[in-house]
Amino acid sequence: MLAVNIHNLKLKNPVMTASGTFGYGEEFADFIDLNRLGGFVVKGTTGTHREGNPYPRMVETPSGMLNSVGLQNGGVEKFCKEVYPRIKHLDTNIIVNVSGSSIEEYCDVASQVDALDRIPAIELNISCPNVKHGGMGFGTQPGMAAEVVEAVRKVYHKTLIVKLSPNVTNIAEIAKAVEGAGADSVSLINTLLGMAIDIERRRPRMANVTGGLSGPAVKPVAVRMVWQVAHAVKIPVVGLGGICTAEDAIEFLMAGATAIEVGTANFIDPAVTVKIIDGLEAWCKAHGVSDINDIIGII
Amino acid sequence: MKEIHDFRIIERRQLGEQYFRLLLKHGGQMQPVAPGQFVEVLVEDEPRVMLRRPISVHDADAEAGTLSLLVQIVGNGTRRLATLAEGDSLNLVYPLGHGFTTAIPAGSKALLVGGGAGIAPLLHLAKTLHAGGVHCTVLLGGRTASLIPVQDDFRPFGDLLLATDDGSLGHHGIITTHPAFADTYDIIYTCGPTPMMKAVARSAAERGLRCEVSLENMMACGVGACLCCVTDTDQGHRCVCKDGPVFDISTMSKWYSNK
Numbered sequence: 001m002l003a004v005n006i007h008n009l010k011l012k013n014p015v016m017t018a019s020g021t022f023g024y025g026e027e028f029a030d031f032i033d034l035n036r037l038g039g040f041v042v043k044g045t046t047g048t049h050r051e052g053n054p055y056p057r058m059v060e061t062p063s064g065m066l067n068s069v070g071l072q073n074g075g076v077e078k079f080c081k082e083v084y085p086r087i088k089h090l091d092t093n094i095i096v097n098v099s100g101s102s103i104e105e106y107c108d109v110a111s112q113v114d115a116l117d118r119i120p121a122i123e124l125n126i127s128c129p130n131v132k133h134g135g136m137g138f139g140t141q142p143g144m145a146a147e148v149v150e151a152v153r154k155v156y157h158k159t160l161i162v163k164l165s166p167n168v169t170n171i172a173e174i175a176k177a178v179e180g181a182g183a184d185s186v187s188l189i190n191t192l193l194g195m196a197i198d199i200e201r202r203r204p205r206m207a208n209v210t211g212g213l214s215g216p217a218v219k220p221v222a223v224r225m226v227w228q229v230a231h232a233v234k235i236p237v238v239g240l241g242g243i244c245t246a247e248d249a250i251e252f253l254m255a256g257a258t259a260i261e262v263g264t265a266n267f268i269d270p271a272v273t274v275k276i277i278d279g280l281e282a283w284c285k286a287h288g289v290s291d292i293n294d295i296i297g298i299i
Numbered sequence: 300m301k302e303i304h305d306f307r308i309i310e311r312r313q314l315g316e317q318y319f320r321l322l323l324k325h326g327g328q329m330q331p332v333a334p335g336q337f338v339e340v341l342v343e344d345e346p347r348v349m350l351r352r353p354i355s356v357h358d359a360d361a362e363a364g365t366l367s368l369l370v371q372i373v374g375n376g377t378r379r380l381a382t383l384a385e386g387d388s389l390n391l392v393y394p395l396g397h398g399f400t401t402a403i404p405a406g407s408k409a410l411l412v413g414g415g416a417g418i419a420p421l422l423h424l425a426k427t428l429h430a431g432g433v434h435c436t437v438l439l440g441g442r443t444a445s446l447i448p449v450q451d452d453f454r455p456f457g458d459l460l461l462a463t464d465d466g467s468l469g470h471h472g473i474i475t476t477h478p479a480f481a482d483t484y485d486i487i488y489t490c491g492p493t494p495m496m497k498a499v500a501r502s503a504a505e506r507g508l509r510c511e512v513s514l515e516n517m518m519a520c521g522v523g524a525c526l527c528c529v530t531d532t533d534q535g536h537r538c539v540c541k542d543g544p545v546f547d548i549s550t551m552s553k554w555y556s557n558k
Contacts, residue, residue, distance in 0.1 A: 023520075055531075
């Protein structure tokens with residue numbers, strides 16, 4: 001009833017988790033059965049170890065939060081040698097979020113992850129707003145976005161999802177460019193660039209000054225962009241941005257997302273993903289929907 | 300094992316204007332909570348608050364299925380929590396983080412230094428150490444007497460000493476100028492304002508004394524997933540929520556040297 005496909009990737013249900021909000025899955029193993037998920041996207045992984053940005057890295061804002069973690073991670077080698085053996089037994093789709101500052105770095109990470117049997121897909125992050133070089137720089141211009149996707153496509157042979165930035169004038173144009181360059185799917189939206197000021201201390205609340213906005217505050221923007229992109233490309237769309245409930249997820253599916261990712265809501269309720277899966281099933285039963293694919297992109 | 304659970308508030312006590320204490324009952328089999336660990340509290344019906352609030356465990360009794368939280372009202376979240384009454388339920392994710400080292404030899408001498416809201420986790424610690432035959436000296440401080448929310452609760456578990464910046468209670472002066480602070484101890488534990496903890500850590504390091512600090516940073520997930528709450532350590536950024544909140548100062552020289 002809930003099974004969907006993203007290119008060659010078979011998901012038992014459309015519910016995945018968003019990179020950077022779910023660690024390597026293990027952090028949530030006490031709260032949920034990870035095998036129930038359609039998939040999960042692990043923390044952004046770069047070519048070498050990164051310390052990320054200085055603290056403070058986050059601030060709560062109305063119905064959302066800003067973060068500026070800056071891709072802190074142990075690097076791809078550490079992921080392959082230490083993390084992967086700990087999680088590869090899981091019966092769900094483990095997707096690696098591949099990040100970098102240069103085309104070479106993206107390709108290096110992608111090709112190392114390509115060799116891991118139990119990783120069926122990557123999410124190419126050309127949209128991180130919190131690193132100075134690369135990241136979002138690649139995702140805001142169609143030409144550069146196509147260039148990096150084309151290069152990664154040559155070295156990566158499984159399902160290639162490209163994560164798009166909402167910090168652009170025309171997201172459909174970027175989506176079409178990466179589709180043309182060989183992407184199997186696009187996921188959106190990454191965080192919206194934002195800022196908050198401590199008026200008493202008269203300084204920015206975050207050390208990096210700006211950060212990415214996530215949570216329910218961004219949901220209507222995300223739904224709109226998913227709808228625009230779904231009408232512009234033929235490849236499947238993965239929707240994310242402020243999803244907290246099954247009803248939110250259904251909104252994204254109707255807007256054109258084949259699967260969804262849950263991000264900030266994991267911080268509020270570490271078991272929210274399984275509640276969304278149960279809620280999707282209950283909604284389908286209550287509305288006489290025998291196959292969830294029947295509601296995808298109906299708007 | 301960590302769990303998400305609705306506790307029932309069985310007692311609420313106001314402690315001065317700024318502090319209140321909630322005694323929570325699990326109702327089933329509560330997970331053991333170690334001294335220094337914390338909980339993430341869901342704040343409901345407050346539109347300005349979305350994320351859970353990390354609050355240290357003041358005291359815990361796994362057998363009785365109770366734990367208590369000593370909370371300082373500092374913002375929208377804690378202000379909302381202050382309106383909760385006996386009988387209300389409170390949703391917690393717990394137990395979280397890496398707590399204080401309590402496996403130390405009986406007969407050891409420990410100094411517990413707490414300032415303001417940082418006094419909270421020291422009660423569970425003092426109780427646990429005392430039960431293990433450790434001799435505790437508990438040194439509590441605040442700007443003024445009314446900002447030391449609890450004191451008598453500590454008396455059964457060690458020698459209680461007090462200090463206030465304005466001299467309204469105990470030693471007159473900041474906590475690190477208390478004469479007892481200059482004594483030697485097998486271990487010093489501290490929780491409170493960052494400048495106070497750094498001063499305690501520097502003094503302990505200079506004298507070659509073992510010392511643990513309990514940090515507080517703004518936090519989202521509480522389980523080491525989002526990497527928002529990191530602190531500088533000598534090994535790089537570490538999560539306060541997962542690798543801490545308690546850190547041994549032997550890995551924190553960068554942190555305490557930076558005033």
